[in-house]
Amino acid sequence: MLRPAVVSLLLSAVATAQAPAAQNQGPGYTDTPVLPNGWRVHDAARPRPRVVDPGPAPSQPVPAPADAVVLFDGRNLDAFTGRDGKAQWALVEGAMESNRTGDLETKAHFGDCQVHLEWATPAVVKGESQGRGNSGVFFFGRYEVQVLDSYDNPTYADGQAAALYGQTPPLVNACRKPGEWQTYDLVFRAPRFAADGALREPARVTVVHNGILVHHDQPMFGATAHRALPSYRAHAAKGPIKLQDHGDPVRFRNFWVRELDLDRSADAAPAPASQPAETPGK
Ligand code: MG
Numbered sequence: 001m002l003r004p005a006v007v008s009l010l011l012s013a014v015a016t017a018q019a020p021a022a023q024n025q026g027p028g029y030t031d032t033p034v035l036p037n038g039w040r041v042h043d044a045a046r047p048r049p050r051v052v053d054p055g056p057a058p059s060q061p062v063p064a065p066a067d068a069v070v071l072f073d074g075r076n077l078d079a080f081t082g083r084d085g086k087a088q089w090a091l092v093e094g095a096m097e098s099n100r101t102g103d104l105e106t107k108a109h110f111g112d113c114q115v116h117l118e119w120a121t122p123a124v125v126k127g128e129s130q131g132r133g134n135s136g137v138f139f140f141g142r143y144e145v146q147v148l149d150s151y152d153n154p155t156y157a158d159g160q161a162a163a164l165y166g167q168t169p170p171l172v173n174a175c176r177k178p179g180e181w182q183t184y185d186l187v188f189r190a191p192r193f194a195a196d197g198a199l200r201e202p203a204r205v206t207v208v209h210n211g212i213l214v215h216h217d218q219p220m221f222g223a224t225a226h227r228a229l230p231s232y233r234a235h236a237a238k239g240p241i242k243l244q245d246h247g248d249p250v251r252f253r254n255f256w257v258r259e260l261d262l263d264r265s266a267d268a269a270p271a272p273a274s275q276p277a278e279t280p281g282k
Contacts (some may be wrong), residue, residue, distance in 0.1 A: 039163065137241065
């Protein structure tokens, strides 16, 4: 049996070991389910990524490459549907802005793809944590790369800008100031399902935020969920990309997509020509 003095020493050692985690306590949860990576969903104690200044915002939008599908170039919302069918976000200074009329979805559907888009949260800061400049890019309408004003805005690590929401924080916080244009360059590999609907390969995402790599080929645990575990349900090989209207006026511009074939089926080697059987003994 341990003597009281030893127990007391052990307890103080445990308290010391827990001190750094306790310093990370902030917005977040302590009662949510545990993800496969060992953290709780929106874990209040999960370390928040360090801040990296990405440098000044680009003065001009990045031009779309020749083989891109341009979804928004500042002129109209023709590429999208909205609540009750019609996209109703505001068109403001060459950008489209969420205005509490519901999420937008692309009319075109995509599987594996590369996405470029630019976004800006309101220059006049209102709210805090998840209530500040919240939006999101949802592949297949269900796998979210978070959009948030994460500039000097503490929130739970898996909910900040460029997080795979509720699953994986970005490697660093590369957020620019409110009102400044920010870029996302995303590579999405769609999940693969077997004929019986079982998951064969999870979705994977690479995210470059303001020119800084923040996720590299990161597997997703399933469709995005709030305060709940993500999970997969089989779906078609292609689906829409959704932009979230979370109630905050977030602007987007210069949104284009390049369709990819990450299985490189066009590069498959031809089947070997049949060889005449070898005649033994010659
Ligand atoms: Mg969001």
